Amino acid sequence: MxxxxxxxxxxxxxxxxxxxxxxxxxxxxxxxxRIHTRSRAVKRSDVHFSQELLPLSVIIYAREEVENLRRNLTAVLEQDYPQFEVIVINDGNTDESEDYLTLQGEKYPNLYHSFVPNSSRYISRKKLAVTLGVKASKYDWLVFTEANCLPESDQWLRTMARNFTSRAQIVLGYSGYERGKGWLHKRVSFDNLFNSMRYLGYALAGKPYIGIGRNMAYRKELFYAQKGFSAHLNLQRGDDDLFINKTATAENTRVETDANAVVRVQPVNRAKDWREEKISYTVTAHFYKGMQxxxxxxxxxxxxxxxxxxxxxxxxxxxxxxxxxxxxxxxxxxxxxxxxxxxxxxxxxxxxxxxxxxxxxxxxxxxxxxxxxxxxxxxxxxxxxxxxxx
The missing domain is CATH 1.10.357 (Tetracycline Repressor; domain 2)
Structure with a gap:
């Protein structure tokens, strides 16, 4: 006893x-x-998708990343999708990005590119770049990614676009890291997976609060209705998470987690780069609204x-x-x-x-x-x- x-x-x-x-x-x-539960529901055909493939604009932010553009841009331009344009906004002019984009524009008529003026100050250059991309776009649905991101398949846009229902204004997707070697990459990959399970889980529970600009979409009219990024123009970050935090609701937000809709980010090679990224997200988190x-x-x-x-x-x-x-x-x-x-x-x-x-x-x-x-x-x-x- x-x-x-x-x-x-x-x-x-x-x-x-x-x-x-x-x-x-x-x-x-x-x-x-929630993500696994949704995947099972999709397999059972319990999730409603749009049958119409609406025209869309892909907006890519690149900060002097000619090598990333050479590696990833073709996979975006050759998506299996009936009508879309790709707009690359280049931040900086010290590498060969502009020359490469001009050459690619001759091959792909749906590719357009512009740049962020060097004279711009007192505003986040990325927010300005995204704003320029939005204003240059022809279509109502905007899909966002970055130069260092590679679509998992040529069905990326089709899979994201099946969520463009009449009520939807925002679609949140998943971005994962390409498999790399070493302890640092394992840490970064797990951290990314777990945080994605968290914020996408909240969205699937009807409580969306952030999104990641590497893979998401929203309507142009939503951007203009919210006056873009005017609420936090001076912050270096916030073009994705703070904008979604301000605009997303249970009624206007959908989540796409199919493997075909995933984009892969290149592995992180320096702990310093990852640390700075995480610190920046921690800073903007102070501005999040909601209990999440x-x-x-x-x-x-x-x-x-x-x-x-x-x-x-x-x-x-x-x-x-x-x-x-x-x-x-x-x-x-x-x-x-x-x-x-x-x-x-x-x-x-x-x-x-x-x-x-x-x-x-x-x-x-x-x-x-x-x-x-x-x-x-x-x-x-x-x-x-x-x-x-x-």
Missing amino acids: EALTFNTTEQALLAAVGILFIIQLLYYFCLYN RYLSGFETTSRLLFHVAWIAALVIGILNFHWLAAGIAFLIFALRYTMQVLIINKTAKDLGEKRRYYFTLPVFDILQPMQSLRWKSHCLFRKRNNFLRK
Whole structure:
């Protein structure tokens, strides 16, 4: 009977582990499993799609990226789609981008290009570039991506466009990283997958709050109705997430997660580049409206506390030779790990990801909330002007 008796510390820790496990369970099944649930619904033909392939404009932002354009632009121009144009806005003129785009324009009559004036100041150059692309477009539906993104297939535009229903004004897609080598790329890929499960999960739950400009679409009339990016012109970022945060609703937003609609981003080679990107997103997150930001923060906190609680209960159980207490703590961890493996890897498969997460999953699961705290701490020690367009 002594083995069934728990001291006060063990009771408190096991109760905390149990409560935090239930919280995590709710997040995984009610939020993170949404993409897989939708994929199954599409296979059952339970999701309504438009049968009309409306003409569209693809707008690509390029910042002196002639090599990326050479590598990726042809795949966009040769999409299997009846009527579309491609508009490339080049930010900078110190490389061969303009010459390359001029040559490609002779081969592809639906390719147009322009540039951001060097004299532009006090406004984000990317926001200005996107605005120029929108104003130059001929069609109402605008599809956005970037020069370092490669469509997964020639059905990218068709798959995105099947969501252009009469009620839809925004379509959010998935952008994943091409498979690379090394620990850094594994971290970046997992972080991208998990955050996509989060923001696309909220959108599928009828609570959209952000989008990523590497793969999304919206109507031109929506852009003009919201006066473009006028609310945050001085911020370096926010052309995608802040705009969607301001305009997206349950009624006007659809999500496309088919593997054919995915675009692949080139692997990150420098930790510094990834860090700066994450810090920029952390800064703009302060401007998000809605409870999703706080709910996401609560999940991150509960996850970190779960790991602290189960490890503490395991260690104390072992030190006290109370194997039942240690076993319960480990069993709850194992149940959560099994749930994670199933949901995350099924979602990765639905999205066409080649990488799976098994042994690295617990490591990344602990690292991610710690990284989140790191990005926030970086913001505290930087001046606000660092994130404004000068």
